[in-house]
Amino acid sequence: MLLVPTQDYAQRKKKNKRKNNQTSTTSNGLKPYSAVITASAETDEGLFKTHKVKEAYYFELPDSLLNREMLLVSRIAKIPANLGGGYVNAGSKTNEQVVHWERFDTKILLRVKSYAAVADSTLAISKSVAVNNYEPILYSFDIKSISPGGDGLVIDVSKFFTSDVPAISGLNAGLRKRYKVKRLDANRTFINSVKSFPLNIEVKQEVTFEAAEPPSQSRAGTISLQMNHSMILLPKKAMQPRIFDPRVGFFTISQTDYGSMALKSDQKTYIRRWNLIPKDVEAYQRGELVEPVKPIVYYLDEGTPEYLRPYIKQGIEDWQKAFETAGFKNAIIAKDPPTKEEDPEFSPEDVRYSVVRYVASTTRNAVGPSVSDPRSGEIIESDIIWYHNHLRSYRNRYLLETGAANPSARTLNTSEAEIGEMMRMVIAHEVGHALGFPHNMAASNAYDVESYRDSSFTQQNGIAASIMDYARYNYIAQPGDENIRFIRQLGPYDHYAVNWGYRYLPEFASAEAEQQTLNSWIKDKEGDPKYVFGRQSSRFDPASKTEDISNNSIQASTYGLKNLKLVAKNLPEWTSAKTNDYQDLEELYGELLGVWSRYVGHVAANIGGVHENIKMPDQPGKVYEHVDEATQKASMQWLAKNAFNTPDWLVDPQILQNIDHAGYFERLRRVQARHLNSLLSFDRIGRLIDAETFNENYYSASEMFRDLRSALFFELKNRSSSNIYRRNLQKSYVERMEYLLTELPSNRSYSRPGFESGIQYNVNTSDLRSLVRGELKNLRNDLQLARAVARNTVTRYHYDDLADRIKQMLNPK
Structure with missing residues (x-):
């Protein structure tokens, strides 16, 4: 009830042509109400009245809503193809800001208020917070008239919604630069509609920008968007917040509290619920x-x-x-x-x-x-x-990831019941986000790998401890395993997180008073992997990876590849042979490479991996622990066998020669090089070097380099000829080593292949370049010895080429 405005509005909206032609004058030389809001006005009643008079739009702001806080949310309602490279969609939020209307003489100011810095209004420091966080004016409106009752201020908002106002624009600075946006075209920018509801105002706005390089329809030279702006009245009294604990995953809001007695400003983070x-x-x-x-x-x-x-x-x-x-x-x-x-x-x-x-x-x-x-x-x-x-994506992955063990998935016409179950779980996942839950990437690490082949276990527990993990299908179950559940479902972590975030605790008068009880609930589950939260941002933690399942990535990926080989063998029979068309075969083969790449990536994550165990000081153990040496060595051996030794089953002529005329070897090189670059990334090598700080017997960076070189160039020792796939991969290795030897990494997320995260060491003064230079010298010597006994011309030329490239790298002058 606190959300209802004080005006005696009916809950029903009213759209009508005004019949009251009142002409009473107002003070300060303003126009009479009837001269502004004419008899032809279309009026909509709700949070406050909105009017359309010909092409102009007016807001009639009641005095009672001045200085009331409102949330202004801007979203893209309709979007041109490929804007943002596919990472921006219709419905994407472009800004969310707290605003309030304020009167200043004959103007109404729309101010933006931030809750990033706060202090209790009873404290003296609140005055300092106010003057050092002065609220910016988003827009200034002239008061055009006053309502007949004297309690409403009429402003024209047309220009606000047809001008290029960055705070409500659909194109940020990065997109403007990317598409070389010149300006907003006022002639092709207008208001589609304004609607007033009891608690919010909704404005649809058509905007067109002139752009030299638009993402689509390049000849038009423009980018057109439809924006939707929601102005939502916030409650007068805010809900009692719940303080965030990083051991339970929630989306959050943060504030800096200057009223803290901790001799510094206090960062307060609350969960969203x-x-x-x-x-x-x-x-x-x-x-x-x-x-x-x-x-x-x-x-x-x-x-x-x-x-x-x-x-x-x-x-x-x-x-x-x-x-x-x-x-x-x-x-x-x-x-x-x-x-x-x-x-x-x-x-x-x-x-x-x-x-x-x-x-x-x-x-x-x-x-x-x-x-x-x-x-x-x-x-x-x-x-x-x-x-x-x-649903097309889910059908494809269902066939590719479960088709070996699941006969019902071996079709392009997946049954309605199975498609419906997939959609049900996707919706449940998205509802989880809307309830405040981020991805929990550790949830799929809670179960033992062999449990996925057990019918009673999978039927009861699904394939992850939470629906919020990216664990879509059971790709571990093998042909002959019966009554297996292949599709995800809610798990015990979801119940635990809902209880932690939503249980009503009226006995506590403040968020701080709840903390001891909330902490005890977490400690009750300590040591149980089903209740562990893993951040998606922990890209260094192999237990918090996307699309993986089980607590043993090596065995899980072994099972996964075994199944995928069977699927690849039967893919033409399950697709083109049924449809008499190669389109689905081409689409599914491309996605099959992606599935193979994911299985490889799950194992590669162990090398240089660091487990993040989110905990408090009163809990035993360390927060960050390096993956053990045995697991890393086993992972490198697995990669040598399954990723870098040519996977011939992926280059089936029955598939490739029916979907394209060329590019066969490049398809495979590209996905192999992706993981090669990932292993040879600045941040991963840095973590390997870091680990030697505490343990000299740890799997070192030098061992990793040596093992990788042996896996990629075993032909040099056994004097065998290398095929085209091996030669391409070996060239990719030398190219990547040159990158490590010469490039300077960014201190922020790196854009080049290799999935680098933030670099936390000086590359030039570390051992990295010494290791790279030493490896290249050793490789050059091996190449020169091997070329003399190479069995065919192409192999000899290949070794000469690599030796010359390395010589140029080491002696560029």
């Missing part, structure tokens, strides 16, 4: 399941295909069991969209409604964004976005 309060607190505290005062409700988009609706609803309501762990029943509900007769005012744009939007787009993706109060982390609204073609 919905505000669930039980209807009957006493029953809740007795341990009974109680419905929340305001449940989380998701409506389905009216454009959602009928046959998919039951699965989407199931995916949403799968979270009900997890909320029961937190003491709530019916906490999250899925509903069909109401008909016009049932609710003529229903709109997906109304902030009171969260919607699963079904988007007719070729994009293969689904996202679960949400809008939250930056003061407390309270999630106000969220829309799950499902793109139509996303």
Whole structure:
């Protein structure tokens, strides 16, 4: 109820032509109301009145909403093809900012307020926070008139939404530079619509920029976007926040509190969550399941295909069991969209409604964004976005990753029940994001590798301890394993995280008072891998990798490759032989290379890997521990056999010669080189060198270099000829070594192949370049000896070429 504005607005919106031609004058020389809001105005009532008069749009701001905090959220509603290289989608949020309207003489100022720096208003330092964090003016509007009752200020917002205002623009500085944007074209920029709802204002804006190199339709020389701007009234009193603990995964908001007594500003981080309060607190505290005062409700988009609706609803309501762990029943509900007769005012744009939007787009993706109060982390609204073609990706991976052990996956016409189950779990994953949960990449590391071949285990536990991991299918199960569950599902971690974040604790008057209890819940699960959270950003941790399953990547990838070989052998029979068309074969072969690459990457992550064990000082053990030496050596041997020794089964002429006229060897070289570059990256080698600081017997960088050279150039010792794939890979190695010898790494995320993260050492003064130079000298000597006894001309030329390249690297002058 706190969200309802003080004006006596009806809950129904009213769109009408104004008939009241009132002409009373106002003070300060302003125009009469009737001269601005004319009889022809189209008026919409809600949070405040909005008016359209010919081509102009007006806001009528009541005095009671001046200085009330609102959340201004800008999203891309419609997008040109390939904007951002495919990483920006319709529905992408471009900015989220707290604003408030402020009167200054005859103007209304729209100010941006930040909660990055705070202090209690009763403390003297709050005055310093205010003057050192002065709120910028986003835009200044002239007051055009005053409402007849004297309590409303009329401003023209047309220019604001048709000018190039960076804070609400769909193109950031990086995209403008990338596409060489010149300017916003005012003649092709206009307001599509303005709608007023009880708690929010929605503005749709068409914007067109002149661009020299647009992402698509280059001859047009423009980039056109449709933007949607939501202005949402925030509660007068913020929800009591819950302090974030890194051992449990949640999206967060952060503030710097200058009222702290810690002799410095205090960083406060709160989790993002919905505000669930039980209807009957006493029953809740007795341990009974109680419905929340305001449940989380998701409506389905009216454009959602009928046959998919039951699965989407199931995916949403799968979270009900997890909320029961937190003491709530019916906490999250899925509903069909109401008909016009049932609710003529229903709109997906109304902030009171969260919607699963079904988007007719070729994009293969689904996202679960949400809008939250930056003061407390309270999630106000969220829309799950499902793109139509996303199921194609799941069908393909289902065939490739489970087809060997799962006969029902060996088809392009996957059954509706199986497709529906996949969609159900994707929706459940995206709903998890909308509930505040990030990816938990350690959840798939909770189960033993052999458990994935056990029918009772997989049927009960699925394939990961959380739906929030990127663990989509059981690729470990082997042909002959029966009654296996191949598709993911919610797990014990999800119940644990919902209880930790959502359990109502009325006995505590502050967020700080809750912390001891919340900490005890974490310590109760200490040592159990099912309740471990692994950050997606821990790219150095092999236990927190995407798309992997089990606690043994070597054995899991061995099982995975065994299955993939069987699938590759049968791929033409399961595709082109059925359709009399090679299109699906080409698509699936390309994705099969990607699956192979993922299995290889899971093993490669062990080399130079560091486990991140998020814990507090009162818990035993270290936070960061290097992967043990035996696992790293075994991983290098596995890579030598399965990644760098030519995987001939991937170059099947029955596939390649039916999907393209050329490029056969380059396809394989590209994916092999990706992992070669990953091993030979600045950050990985730096971690190997780092580990020697504490353990001289650790798998050292010099051992890694030596083992890799032996794997890539075994022909030099056994005097055998190398085939085209080996020669290409060997050249890629020499090229990468030159890169390590000569390039300067960035201190931030590196853009070149190799997946480098932030570099934390000086490359020039470390052992890295010494090791590279020494390896190149040894290789050059071996090449010169081997070329004399090379058995064919091409091999001899190849060795000469590599020796000359290395000589040039070592002596560039």
